[in-house]
Amino acid sequence: MEKFDKVHGVAAPMPLINIDTDMIIPKVHLKTIKRSGLGVVLFDEMRYHDHGGENEEFVLNKPAYRNTEILVAGDNFGCGSSREHAPWAIKDFGIKVVISTSFADIFFNNCFKNGILPIVVEEEHHAILMDDAHKGENARMTVHLEDQKITTSDGVEIEFDIDPHRKHCLLNGLDDIGLSMEKEHHIDKFEEHASQARPWV
Amino acid sequence: MSPKTLYDKIWDAHVAHEADDGTCLLYIDRHLVHEVTSPQAFEGLRMAGRKVRAPEKTIAVPDHNVPTTPDRVNGIENPESRIQVEALDKNAKDFGIHYYPVHDVRQGIVHIVGPEQGWTLPGMTVVCGDSHTATHGAFGALAHGIGTSEVEHVLATQTLIQKKSKNMKVEITGKLQPGVTAKDITLAVIGETGTAGGTGYVIEYCGEAIRDLSMEGRMTVCNMAIEGGARAGLIAPDETTFEYVKGRPHAPKGAQWEAAMEWWKTLYTDEGAHFDKVVTLRGEDIAPVVTWGTSPEDVLPITATVPNPEDFEGGKVDAARRSIEYMGLEAGQKLSDVEIDTVFIGSCTNGRIEDLRAAAEILKGKKIKDGMRAMVVPGSGLVRLQAEEEGLADIFKEAGFEWRLAGCSMCLAMNPDQLQPGERCAATSNRNFEGRQGRGGRTHLLSPAMAAAAALTGRLTDVRDLM
CATH class of the missing domain: 3.30.499.10 (Aconitase, domain 3)
Structure with missing residues (x-):
């Protein structure tokens, strides 16, 4: 996985709460057997009209936000299904950071597996970041993972929390499976014990 | 020993490794697989030259894409759907996992097939690349949905990297009124807590109205725990559970059954155990x-x-x-x-x-x-x-x-x-x-x-x- 360091770019505002995984990527696009190429259908039903053609009103279709790398979204972002196609589409579009007041559990986990940084902030900080995102192209935000800090276009600094293990993995682009396989002897030992304690499993 | 919740007990019985910061490798007893969220995971294994660590604990069935009209015996018309199902056919065969193909009478929705075949048992950890894996919590199994990267992780290591969630209790007291069902309970709870109300928690559903439910009803309740934002929903196993499980094709038999029962009967929340959040609804107050x-x-x-x-x-x-x-x-x-x-x-x-x-x-x-x-x-x-x-x-x-x-x-x-x-x-x-x-x-x-x-x-x- 690519190493995550710092993102300096335009942030797009999506204040709607409860943006679910069907909105992020509708099921018609889950029929792929690949992980790549889903960026064009990110937010498909909001982004395109029923008959095809872009919906100009949708934030990512506005000139200022076409190359956005940061999303500032409403509460409970990513609720719904476990489909990893959601973070795959977000990543493929070019978004590397999603900021909200809360995320759905499975989506949140899935982000880290794909080099996306989901950041949870307090409501008051969320309001500042949402305002900044509304400023468009000339307002660039910086997200600095090492320092756990977001800097708005006005220079306001907002700190955020992140699980140290997940931070380490993102910063170094580490593959979970490889790391876990290094602990294989613990798994062997557990299996040996469990097969005695619960042989019916 | 300090009193434990049902979730604490199942969690503790499955930690294969705990790092200093509390990050655990949680051992997975059952891994259910379907055609939509697994192809990329199997592909990942192939690319890295990895095997499925415990194929005997891995069960696959196609369900999301399959047509439900009688003409499906002639094959799946939509080429993309067909490719996904064919990929699962091949992956099940190549990696030697249990499989219920489309034409098998036992085929169905993965969360219905698992319990029906006795794969899901009390006290287990169960995962699937599908958020409604919460369903299996009805058996007192810790069950939740995972993404495709995690599917690959479980296939390769039979574990998941997890941190423990908090404990939440949802109690439904008293009796339900006529015309009110398990579905009304689970929707009413989400109406009360909101879709993010359970975020960061594992819910244990309890109370007389839950106890009175059949296994089918309990599965309906736990199924929608995810809609309330919870990682999982649980109901402590009891006679209703044991009665449902007994005799199923993959349920333990004979001496193994007795041994299992001995453990299963310890799977309840101890008196005085701590819950971080409690929600109580009166069964009588729930309407259709x-x-x-x-x-x-x-x-x-x-x-x-x-x-x-x-x-x-x-x-x-x-x-x-x-x-x-x-x-x-x-x-x-x-x-x-x-x-x-x-x-x-x-x-x-x-x-x-x-x-x-x-x-x-x-x-x-x-x-x-x-x-x-x-x-x-x-x-x-x-x-x-x-x-x-x-x-x-x-x-x-x-x-x-x-x-x-x-x-x-x-x-x-x-x-x-x-x-x-x-x-x-x-x-x-x-x-x-x-x-x-x-x-x-x-x-x-x-x-x-x-x-x-x-x-x-x-x-x-x-x-x-x-x-």
């Missing part, structure tokens, strides 16, 4: 409910009216306005006046035998409204067979319902069963998101009995009026 919006938290009794967006606070004002517009409703409109054109009975939430019995009970000897499109999609081939033996299939067919083969079907509309823009469906499934059942389609979630009532009258209907 429906959803009016595009979030499962948009729940109201059928006797209520569509709310006014201004009555909400914060971000919910805009969300409610958007929902009501999308749903083609008006604030103040009586929910029982909302006309529908489609009825869907099925899904991992309500596709089990008891659900079909409840719907058939309402439909017996009656006809659905003219022009109504109504379908029953049994959750598995075995549920279908049993319903045919019990005469339920005839009741549905005589009432005017289509009688389908097993699959996820119109719950997520990945197969040909979809709504057209503007169509309005009374659905026993679990999500009413925009476009969930087809682009522009409108979904009202409700119980199987309420869905049957709606099919008869052509509008959302209080099932108690027909009882």
Whole structure:
């Protein structure tokens, strides 16, 4: 996985709460057997009209936000299904950071597996970041993972929390499976014990 | 020893390794796999030259994409769906995992097949690349959905990297009123807590009204724990659980059964154990409910009216306005006046035998409204067979319902069963998101009995009026 360091770019505002995984990527696009190429259908039903053609009103279709790398979204972002196609589409579009007041559990986990940084902030900080995102192209935000800090276009600094293990993995682009396989002897030992304690499993 | 919750006990029994910062490798007893979220995971194994660590604990079944019409014996027409199912056929064979292919009578929705075949047992850890894995919590198993990267991780290591969630108790006291079902309980809870109310928690459902539920009902309740944002939902195993499990093909037998029972009987929350959050509802207060919006938290009794967006606070004002517009409703409109054109009975939430019995009970000897499109999609081939033996299939067919083969079907509309823009469906499934059942389609979630009532009258209907 690519190493995550710092993102300096335009942030797009999506204040709607409860943006679910069907909105992020509708099921018609889950029929792929690949992980790549889903960026064009990110937010498909909001982004395109029923008959095809872009919906100009949708934030990512506005000139200022076409190359956005940061999303500032409403509460409970990513609720719904476990489909990893959601973070795959977000990543493929070019978004590397999603900021909200809360995320759905499975989506949140899935982000880290794909080099996306989901950041949870307090409501008051969320309001500042949402305002900044509304400023468009000339307002660039910086997200600095090492320092756990977001800097708005006005220079306001907002700190955020992140699980140290997940931070380490993102910063170094580490593959979970490889790391876990290094602990294989613990798994062997557990299996040996469990097969005695619960042989019916 | 300090008192433990049921979740604490199952968690503690499955930690294979704990790092200093509390990050654990949690051992997984059962890994369920379907065709949509697994191809990339198997591909990942192949690329890295890895094997499935415990193929005997891995069970696969195609369900999301499969057509439910009888002509599916001729193969799947949609080329992309066919490729996904064929990929699962191949992956199951190449990696040597248990498999129920499309033509097997035991095929069905993964969360119905697992319990039915006795793969799901109390005290287990169960995962699947599907958020409704929460269903298996009905057995007192710690069960939750995972993404595809995690599917690959479990295939390779039989573990998941996890940090422990907090404990939440949802108690439903007393008895349910006539016409009120497990579906009404689970929707009412989400209406109370909101879709993010369970985020960061594992819920244990308890109380007399939960104890009184059958296993089918308990699965319906736990199934929607994810809609409340929880990682998992749990119900402590009891005689009802053991009775359901006993004799199933993959349940333990003989001395193993006795040994298992000894442990299973310890799987309950100790007196005085700590819960970080507690929600209590009175069973008597729960009415038959429906959803009016595009979030499962948009729940109201059928006797209520569509709310006014201004009555909400914060971000919910805009969300409610958007929902009501999308749903083609008006604030103040009586929910029982909302006309529908489609009825869907099925899904991992309500596709089990008891659900079909409840719907058939309402439909017996009656006809659905003219022009109504109504379908029953049994959750598995075995549920279908049993319903045919019990005469339920005839009741549905005589009432005017289509009688389908097993699959996820119109719950997520990945197969040909979809709504057209503007169509309005009374659905026993679990999500009413925009476009969930087809682009522009409108979904009202409700119980199987309420869905049957709606099919008869052509509008959302209080099932108690027909009882």
